[in-house]
Amino acid sequence: MSDELHLTLEGRPVTLGVRRSRRARRMRLVVEAARGGAVLVLPAGAGERDGRRFVAEHAPWLLRRLAELPQPVPFRDGAVVPYRGVDHVVRHAGSARGPIERGVVWRHGGAIHVAGRDEHLARRIRDWFRHEARNVLGPLAETKAAVLGERPARVTVRDQRTRWGSCSAKGALSFNWRLVMAPDAAIDYVVAHEVAHLVELNHSPSFWRIVDRLTAHREDGRSWLKAHGDGLHRYGAVHRYGTVLAAT
Numbered sequence: 001m002s003d004e005l006h007l008t009l010e011g012r013p014v015t016l017g018v019r020r021s022r023r024a025r026r027m028r029l030v031v032e033a034a035r036g037g038a039v040l041v042l043p044a045g046a047g048e049r050d051g052r053r054f055v056a057e058h059a060p061w062l063l064r065r066l067a068e069l070p071q072p073v074p075f076r077d078g079a080v081v082p083y084r085g086v087d088h089v090v091r092h093a094g095s096a097r098g099p100i101e102r103g104v105v106w107r108h109g110g111a112i113h114v115a116g117r118d119e120h121l122a123r124r125i126r127d128w129f130r131h132e133a134r135n136v137l138g139p140l141a142e143t144k145a146a147v148l149g150e151r152p153a154r155v156t157v158r159d160q161r162t163r164w165g166s167c168s169a170k171g172a173l174s175f176n177w178r179l180v181m182a183p184d185a186a187i188d189y190v191v192a193h194e195v196a197h198l199v200e201l202n203h204s205p206s207f208w209r210i211v212d213r214l215t216a217h218r219e220d221g222r223s224w225l226k227a228h229g230d231g232l233h234r235y236g237a238v239h240r241y242g243t244v245l246a247a248t
């Protein structure tokens with residue numbers, strides 16, 4: 001069985017991701033923007049026919065959940081994409097070049113300009129965002145850690161699907177590159193949260209006291225992420241399971 005399932009629900013063609021799991025005890029459907037839509041989790045012993053029947057039984061629920069997902073915004077000319085909470089228009093600059101030190105992608109006048117061939121545009125923007133995330137989150141984490149007399153072992157930027165940041169027991173911090181799209185208050189809160197884990201690897205009251213020492217944005221940062229964080233996964237989405245492939 002392939003890792004995709006194509007089926008028709010209430011007359012609409014739908015593609016689902018399929019994930020086999022040895023630990024799963026029963027079939028389930030996961031619908032999350034961060035996972036690119038709907039994924040059917042199949043335990044050992046369940047086959048495609050079981051999966052199809054299961055999905056059909058849950059069709060109304062599934063279609064409702066899919067309709068609620070944020071629509072993907074692929075990186076292409078004209079797309080509106082946030083950078084540090086401010087919307088920017090993506091502009092394909094073709095053979096034009098920006099200021100020499102900024103390379104093939106540069107931010108200017110409310111736009112993100114991308115030089116080069118069109119087929120490289122999405123990858124270049126993605127690389128640029130990751131680079132920006134490293135440049136924004138790395139120094140911020142170092143500065144906050146210094147307040148505690150600490151130093152992160154490492155700060156990396158990754159494509160984490162379910163978390164905005166994490167801190168390992170060895171003091172390595174990692175952040176989701178899409179965090180750099182969020183407003184500064186949310187960025188500040190997430191970085192403060194992970195840096196506080198350098199001292200307290202738990203969420204005890206003393207952990208939260210450290211967070212409050214490191215940021216003034218615990219409440220507004222958290223509530224922004226709760227309300228809008230999931231929506232950041234729409235940007236640069238290349239493939240989305242559960243997309244209703246209606247003819248247009």
Ligand SMILES: [Zn+2]
Nearest residue numbers: 193197202203
């Ligand atoms: Zn935590």
